[in-house]
Amino acid sequence: GIQVEQSPPDLILQEGANSTLRCNFSDSVNNLQWFHQNPWGQLINLFYIPSGTKQNGRLSATTVATERYSLLYISSSQTTDSGVYFCAVGLYNTDKLIFGTGTRLQVFP
Amino acid sequence: NAGVTQTPKFRVLKTGQSMTLLCAQDMNHEYMYWYRQDPGMGLRLIHYSVGEGTTAKGEVPDGYNVSRLKKQNFLLGLESAAPSQTSVYFCASSYVGDPNEQFFGPGTRLTVL
Numbered sequence: 001g002i003q004v005e006q007s008p009p010d011l012i013l014q015e016g017a018n019s020t021l022r023c024n025f026s027d028s029v030n031n032l033q034w035f036h037q038n039p040w041g042q043l044i045n046l047f048y049i050p051s052g053t054k055q056n057g058r059l060s061a062t063t064v065a066t067e068r069y070s071l072l073y074i075s076s077s078q079t080t081d082s083g084v085y086f087c088a089v090g091l092y093n094t095d096k097l098i099f100g101t102g103t104r105l106q107v108f109p
Numbered sequence: 110n111a112g113v114t115q116t117p118k119f120r121v122l123k124t125g126q127s128m129t130l131l132c133a134q135d136m137n138h139e140y141m142y143w144y145r146q147d148p149g150m151g152l153r154l155i156h157y158s159v160g161e162g163t164t165a166k167g168e169v170p171d172g173y174n175v176s177r178l179k180k181q182n183f184l185l186g187l188e189s190a191a192p193s194q195t196s197v198y199f200c201a202s203s204y205v206g207d208p209n210e211q212f213f214g215p216g217t218r219l220t221v222l
Contacts, residue, residue: 004151030209031207031209031210033209033210033211035213041197041215041216041218042215042216043199043213043216045210045212045213048210086151086152088151088152088211090209095140095157095159095203095209096142096154096157096167096209097152097154097209097211099151099152099153100151101150101151102150102151
């Protein structure tokens, strides 16, 4: 089956720093989502981004489907950005999402 | 809109006990899903439903049963709980026009002793 790998597995930042999280997938996908799981366990939809670039405030995401990767950019990080970031891919002709293993981000003041 | 809600938020069971987790959504979504998340891992699909009265197996269905009697509700049952089922359970829903854009509930933390 398809492999979804995220890097780095762990990231420690000081408040105000910028970061890039990467999601690689081993096969063609129909779409891709980025989620933030906050320290309380809640999963928050960040981006639904099958291709191209989207921005929402300090966050932006780019998916290059032909090269099988997606990037999540966090600028001017804040302590509230801490948590685990997951990418999840949807395959063609299925109703299912396949989750990556996540990147754990810790932002210190 | 409340979105996707889950009941209960926490539960502790003894091995062999049974329980039902309830998921409700008020977005009129056709598709609903149950996932489990084990420590340090991503989510894995247990069962899902593409409409009222239908269910299908996901990646890790053993030991669980589901029912979708009403469009807005999706129930996950454990008939005889085992310690290996200790996990956080998430429910999600999506619109039939784009089933891969899923919206998640807050999760249920289940511990089986």
